[in-house]
Amino acid sequence: MDYNYTDELKTRLRRIEGQVRGVLRLMEEGKSCKEVVAQLSAVRNASDKAIAQIVAENLQQCIQAEQAAGNYDTGKMVKEAVELLVKSR
Numbered sequence: 537m538d539y540n541y542t543d544e545l546k547t548r549l550r551r552i553e554g555q556v557r558g559v560l561r562l563m564e565e566g567k568s569c570k571e572v573v574a575q576l577s578a579v580r581n582a583s584d585k586a587i588a589q590i591v592a593e594n595l596q597q598c599i600q601a602e603q604a605a606g607n608y609d610t611g612k613m614v615k616e617a618v619e620l621l622v623k624s625r
Contacts, residue, residue: 539594548586555579587624591617 559575595617599610 539597541590542593545586545589545593548582548589552579552582552586555582584624588621591621591624 555575556579559572559579562572562575595613598613602608602610602613
């Protein structure tokens with residue numbers, strides 16, 4: 537199954553990319569550990585949100601596909617999605 541990633545999600549990832557470049561810039565400028573870690577924490581939080589969005593959108597697409605095929609027992613997919621979120625941490 538091919539997945540459709542939204543423009544919103546791609547924009548979110550570009551923003552994360554910019555944040556990572558910002559962290560590198562802080563390091564190159566010799567900024568304090570506190571500033572670097574604070575920015576890396578922001579990157580991690582943004583990344584966690586992107587992961588959650590990807591899993592949620594994927595789950596929705598998979599459930600719709602299964603229901604279109606006549607399969608309404610989607611509990612296994614939900615369980616797999618939750619496990620994927622747990623593993624990502």
